[in-house]
Amino acid sequence: MSDSPVLITEQDSAQGALGVITLNVPKTLNSLTLEMVELIQGALNRWRRDDNIAAVFIAGSGDRALCAGGDVQALHASAVEKPGGPCLYAESFFTHEYRMNYTLHTYPKPIVCWGSGIVMGGGLGIMSGCSHRVVTETTRIAMPEITIALFPDVGGSWFLNHMPGSIGRFLALTGAHINAADALYVGLADRFITSDRCNSVMEQLLAQSWTQDPGENHGLVQDVLRAAAKASAAQQPEGQVAAHRAQIATLCDANTIHGVVDNILALDTDDTWLSRARDSLANGSPLAALRIDRQLTVTRHSSLKQVFQAEIQLATQIVRHPEFAEGVRALLIDKDRNPAWQYATTRDVPAEVLDGFFVAPWDTNPLVDL
Template sequence: MSELIPPLASDGQILAEVNGCLGLITLNRPQALNALSLGMVRDMTTLLRHWAASPEIEAVAVIGAGREGKPAAFCAGGDIRFLHQAAHAGDPALDDFFTEEYRLNHLIHNYPKPYVALMDGIVMGGGMGISQGSRLRVLSERSVLAMPETAIGLFPDVGGGWFLAQCPGHVGEWLALTGHQAAAADALEWGLGDVYVCSENWPALIDELRRGAQPSAEHVVATVMQRSDLAPLSDGADLLAAINRHFSQPTLAAVLASLAAAEDTWARQTHAALLKRSPLMMAVTLELVRRGRQLSLADDLRLERDLVHHAFHLRGAARSETVEGIRALAVDKDHAPRWQPASVAEVDPAEVASFFVSPWPAQAHPLRDLA
């Protein structure tokens, strides 16, 4: 079996196993909630390409390592402290991270064999990027799904502009702007998951995938499906009318005004949450999701690569909303980001538009070959 597991370089942050026809990837950075490092992105890419070309492998499953007595986490996103350090240092690994992560996301969405994401616990940001393209997205009652990037002055990337745009009505705009944490029932309702397995059945499921007979891709899928159950009822349908009323407004200012004029608790809480986000990056985010409805995944990822370049480089690290947002959340931890501008009314439409101008000619784009 050794020829089926190529050399890996992330110092154990990615573990690989083969059981019958199944290639199993474990995200093994539990102390960081399995947040993705550049090495992890590279190792996942190496494994997936190798297994795509190996006839012996018919399916792939991805899980997150856990910590005894701690809440489950599939993957909490990217390594944002690394992004902060790299931005200040002018480290080219910053650009490599996003280019290679987005390539990995595209590979997963277009993977030629069944790819199963076992999304137990926290699934945020980069964790959504390596799971939303799965053939089978498996959730439990512990699953918490979110794209919380506006809280750090970024936008929902890793294909978020595309997959959030596929949600019903204007749920995509709401999830993208607020970073709302969706439970399993709502995620299934909105098309962000496929199968529900109660957490009490996860140990047996993982053990069967690791050690049970797995002679075919169909058997791998059946192993999951025989433990599936009805998910708890979602209240997402009840929220849809309110979400559509407010988040269908034509501009970010109009969304906020609509929420401010409503008198219900949900609208007040949603309005308060948005007032804490980067006004500039919320405007960029709203435009991204609305463009995403007309884009292919590949074109969306190319656009996101443009946007993330500008997020770190348009103003320089000293004035980047993203660098400031990460500082406030994860470096100084004062939870008091100094957004520039500080209010939606001060956002310059010309600056928002500049994010959507690619810094590369089409033939030189780092993701130019994505199909």
């Protein structure tokens, strides 16, 4: 197997061909780097123009993860190299990553994402943008950015706001883990298929006689995935979100974000899923909690393009702020899990500090041309 961090191949089908993208850094759970993002973007751009490529298939190398997120240590190095910014690598990474995410969301040809194993952060950004999103019994999804003082980006402002009720806000604030059944329930996935059927699904896709009509090709993909999902249905795991929806609504029912945080932190429960969600918020950055809530609020009625333009603005401000570097240091560099957050509670954050993150740090948004 090639040592390229992204394997890009074209496989002939009965008629036409399938473009295959494999994230190929299993030792880091296929965590994304700028090079990987550029390789994916380049393949998508070429295949969009290639009439022989009828559909795209995205997966992760190894059986542990589609993608565990971005290479946060590289982002940390960029942030500490020039505190206050501009942080050239980190800002370039976010700009290119969000552009790639937007490409996935708006791609005319069918894209199947095989979301098996860990799907977090940037991995969820990839999966959520694809037109045919498959989850398996091993799928573990989360957006735990609050633990490193970031926010659920890569389109999180879009898909979290489109979840039922208050579920998106709860998941964003707590980084709670969800599985395949949950992903289907909240709209992050389209099909549950057991992981052992991946090769069979690929064989069926390669057996298709693709057409020049993307709409018809979407239908052919649906036929293949529908049959595999039907055969897998009995093995779908039980989820957590649907069973907790009423309690999530109660926890998020407050006049201010401070009240929501208070409600979650005050949880006294033996429920493992809820207690882990509570503890994640308790250990996360209070400043990040406020940014997460504000971002979801200001993008609630935004278009997809506006969402990514808002996300690059916020991500740029965050990576230039010391709280992000401290969060990564504590969780992933020194691994002491004892971050020195600048504020003890959300109520301690001055309004002008929060407001500053929602001001453009440049004259022209780097994603203005989406």
